Amino acid sequence: MKKLLRRNKKAADDKNSQTREEANLPVLHITDALLAETGNLLASFAEKKRSEGVVYWFGLELEEISVVTSLIVPDADTSWGCILTSPEANAEVLSLIVGTPLVLLGQVHSHPGNKVRHSDIDNRQTFASFEGAISVVIPYFGKKGINLRRCGIHRHIGGGFKVISHKQLEKHIVVIPGKADLRRNSEPITELENTEEK
Numbered sequence: 001m002k003k004l005l006r007r008n009k010k011a012a013d014d015k016n017s018q019t020r021e022e023a024n025l026p027v028l029h030i031t032d033a034l035l036a037e038t039g040n041l042l043a044s045f046a047e048k049k050r051s052e053g054v055v056y057w058f059g060l061e062l063e064e065i066s067v068v069t070s071l072i073v074p075d076a077d078t079s080w081g082c083i084l085t086s087p088e089a090n091a092e093v094l095s096l097i098v099g100t101p102l103v104l105l106g107q108v109h110s111h112p113g114n115k116v117r118h119s120d121i122d123n124r125q126t127f128a129s130f131e132g133a134i135s136v137v138i139p140y141f142g143k144k145g146i147n148l149r150r151c152g153i154h155r156h157i158g159g160g161f162k163v164i165s166h167k168q169l170e171k172h173i174v175v176i177p178g179k180a181d182l183r184r185n186s187e188p189i190t191e192l193e194n195t196e197e198k
């Protein structure tokens with residue numbers, strides 16, 4: 001939790017002196033596999049009834065980039081079809097990452113239709129609200145998968161969430177390969193067994 005607080009403190013310090021330039025914010029990297037799984041998790045909220053969902057993105061923050069490693073779904077109350085996360089539910093999430101190098105990088109939530117801008121409530125209640133936090137809104141409850149160009153990308157810059165245009169997308173989120181199998185036939189497994197690690 002300290003690591004998270006460090007981020008918030010840093011954001012407050014920055015606000016007092018100089019807000020971090022948009023260009024200096026780390027570019028968030030996420031694998032295609034984790035992005036697809038984020039979509040599956042959001043869609044799972046809407047399986048039994050039409051409900052929005054939420055997934056927190058945790059990962060490593062380096063100098064110029066951050067990398068999502070972990071998807072955490074809080075125990076959100078979805079009985080009204082929208083997401084309410086209690087301080088207790090969020091504390092439970094944070095307790096999972098205590099003692100790890102993980103920090104909260106952002107969050108993703110779903111909307112019922114094709115509107116993907118933050119609502120006023122989103123602007124006020126998004127858990128990941130610190131300088132540089134990314135908030136992605138996915139249309140159609142995530143049931144159509146995630147195409148970032150069809151999503152609302154928001155970044156907390158200078159004290160509030162700013163909508164990131166699709167032109168600027170790559171300065172904020174980059175999708176990287178999570179798993180690739182480039183074998184052209186299915187033989188090499190035997191060879192690998194005989195190969196010692198470097």
Ligand SMILES: [Zn+2]
Pocket residue numbers: 109110111118119122137
């Ligand atoms: Zn929303």
